Amino acid sequence: MNKLIIKSCQTKTCTKVLLVHMENTLDETLVSQLDPVWTLLMKNQARHLILDFQTMEHYTPFGLGLLIGLINSLPLHISDLWVAHCSQKLKQDLQKYDPKFFNKVHETSDEDLVGLLPLKIHSLVDHFTLLLNSSDVISGQPFTLRIEAKDQYDSLLPEYTGIPHLMASRGMISPTLLPQMQNGVWEGKVIVSGPGLVTLRVWDDLIEGQHAMTVREEGEKISFPFSIQCPGCGKSNVVSKADVTRCVTCNYIYFVDLRGHVIPLKPGLPQADGFLRQLNFKIPSDINYLNLVRNFIVGIAREEKINEEQISQIEMALDEALANVVEHAYAYDSFQDVEINIRLHPEDMEIIITDQGRAFNSDKTPLPNLKEHIEQRRVGGLGRYLMKTLMDEVEYRRLHHTNELRMLKRFSSRSES
Amino acid sequence: MKKINVKVHSSEINPECTVVDVEGFLDAYTVAELEETFNNLIKEKKFKLIINLAKLDYISSAGLGTFMGVIDEIRDNNGDIVLTNLSPKIYKVFDLLGFSELFQIVETETAAVAKFAEAN
Numbered sequence: 318m319n320k321l322i323i324k325s326c327q328t329k330t331c332t333k334v335l336l337v338h339m340e341n342t343l344d345e346t347l348v349s350q351l352d353p354v355w356t357l358l359m360k361n362q363a364r365h366l367i368l369d370f371q372t373m374e375h376y377t378p379f380g381l382g383l384l385i386g387l388i389n390s391l392p393l394h395i396s397d398l399w400v401a402h403c404s405q406k407l408k409q410d411l412q413k414y415d416p417k418f419f420n421k422v423h424e425t426s427d428e429d430l431v432g433l434l435p436l437k438i439h440s441l442v443d444h445f446t447l448l449l450n451s452s453d454v455i456s457g458q459p460f461t462l463r464i465e466a467k468d469q470y471d472s473l474l475p476e477y478t479g480i481p482h483l484m485a486s487r488g489m490i491s492p493t494l495l496p497q498m499q500n501g502v503w504e505g506k507v508i509v510s511g512p513g514l515v516t517l518r519v520w521d522d523l524i525e526g527q528h529a530m531t532v533r534e535e536g537e538k539i540s541f542p543f544s545i546q547c548p549g550c551g552k553s554n555v556v557s558k559a560d561v562t563r564c565v566t567c568n569y570i571y572f573v574d575l576r577g578h579v580i581p582l583k584p585g586l587p588q589a590d591g592f593l594r595q596l597n598f599k600i601p602s603d604i605n606y607l608n609l610v611r612n613f614i615v616g617i618a619r620e621e622k623i624n625e626e627q628i629s630q631i632e633m634a635l636d637e638a639l640a641n642v643v644e645h646a647y648a649y650d651s652f653q654d655v656e657i658n659i660r661l662h663p664e665d666m667e668i669i670i671t672d673q674g675r676a677f678n679s680d681k682t683p684l685p686n687l688k689e690h691i692e693q694r695r696v697g698g699l700g701r702y703l704m705k706t707l708m709d710e711v712e713y714r715r716l717h718h719t720n721e722l723r724m725l726k727r728f729s730s731r732s733e734s
Numbered sequence: 735m736k737k738i739n740v741k742v743h744s745s746e747i748n749p750e751c752t753v754v755d756v757e758g759f760l761d762a763y764t765v766a767e768l769e770e771t772f773n774n775l776i777k778e779k780k781f782k783l784i785i786n787l788a789k790l791d792y793i794s795s796a797g798l799g800t801f802m803g804v805i806d807e808i809r810d811n812n813g814d815i816v817l818t819n820l821s822p823k824i825y826k827v828f829d830l831l832g833f834s835e836l837f838q839i840v841e842t843e844t845a846a847v848a849k850f851a852e853a854n
Binding site: 604605607608611629632633636637640643644687688691694696699700702703706707 | 759761762763792794795796799803805806823826827832833836
């Protein structure tokens with residue numbers, strides 16, 4: 318039986334990889350099964366596509382021609398196309414059909430494939446389903462929500478480990494960011510304010526789902542100003558209207574509705590496996606921006622009550638890393654992009670810097686000998702020394718056309734607020 | 735807000751010494767201005783330099799590199815660079831890279847002037 322197996326993977330940098338295993342015979346029916354793959358690529362939900370021919374036994378000229386046509390029709394932003402485990406004959410035929418084929422498509426060896434794929438491979442996830450424990454949802458009162466990751470046949474995918482966001486079409490909802498899914502499922506308590514018809518939306522990097530429900534109001538409307546107890550510290554706060562408020566004592570943020578229900582808007586204590594927060598942004602490769610990024614990271618770190626000494630260390634390491642990208646990866650070309658990904662966990666901060674410039678770094682290059690550097694009045698290399706000294710982990714990898722630098726800082730005691 | 739402010743004036747304690755006040759931050763972008771200042775001072779044959787870093791909030795390896803780039807020429811001309819008023823944060827950076835041994839670092843302008851007098 319002709320089969321197409323499509324697996325969707327996530328690498329450490331959240332880059333989506335589509336790995337397509339072709340089995341048996343590549344003919345026009347198999348190629349037509351590639352449609353959902355192309356749709357996913359078009360929706361920009363994957364950046365890398367690998368076509369693995371290892372288990373393909375035969376191919377028809379028509380099938381091959383169709384495949385090449387599909388590849389040529391991909392939009393330009395799909396920059397990373399790979400074929401793996403091509404036989405010599407297949408390579409020759411591909412080239413025969415399209416002499417420019419291997420200009421646009423890379424060929425990967427076994428090793429590369431292993432390096433590219435993350436530890437977990439998911440089947441093709443398609444959507445989330447949402448289930449509530451009760452059809453009667455009351456504004457401001459917790460209900461149990463169960464979110465499941467499903468494939469196109471509505472089967473549960475236990476291998477899926479996404480990190481979902483929650484949103485409500487009307488009013489407030491808490492939490493808005495969930496910890497990593499376990500066995501394809503998340504279940505927990507949610508509070509919404511509504512009222513009326515509310516659509517809950519769940520989404521992550523790859524898929525989404527929604528559920529419409531009616532949120533009922535219960536209880537008497539209160540009159541404002543109204544005194545409530547802060548869900549964070551318990552101290553009383555006077556609220557002047559139904560609105561989002563910040564506690565004057567502990568800065569906890571919450572929402573008070575027309576009936577005096579208090580809905581906390583922070584997700585509460587972080588769970589051990591989830592991110593506390595993830596920040597992702599791109600800057601131009603312009604040294605003018607170093608200062609802005611430093612201010613940003615210092616601001617974030619202070620919000621998280623990281624101690625000042627460690628903040629200075631993170632600030633400096635990030636600055637050195639970015640300066641290196643501008644100088645070495647891009648040779649001071651300020652019209653390129655540098656992507657910065659910050660993942661904040663309870664115990665540490667991870668910073669990943671990605672660029673599309675020249676390869677310039679290597680974990681294999683030994684750290685500069687400080688004494689020699691200074692004697693020889695050499696500045697180059699000091700940045701790397703600083704990064705390795707100031708951060709707990711520094712790793713560099715080159716992935717095809719991308720440089721990826723990962724730095725980790727483990728927190729010593731955070732300052733008490 | 736200006737990113738870096740470099741002011742040059744002769745020391746009131748000893749007019750033979752030149753004080754360079756660096757305010758703001760020294761990173762890969764702003765070092766150019768300090769470099770230009772040093773080049774001008776060298777042209778004007780002012781080699782007894784007291785660098786006041788009291789209002790310097792941040793320095794990167796690029797900033798340190800600027801000092802390293804001119805120190806030899808300045809010392810070859812019987813001068814020196816003495817750094818003053820470093821905040822603990824800034825001092826730590828110098829120390830981390832071993833620059834606290836390469837440069838004279840003192841608390842105040844008075845102490846810096848004294849260093850130059852010692853050298854004579």
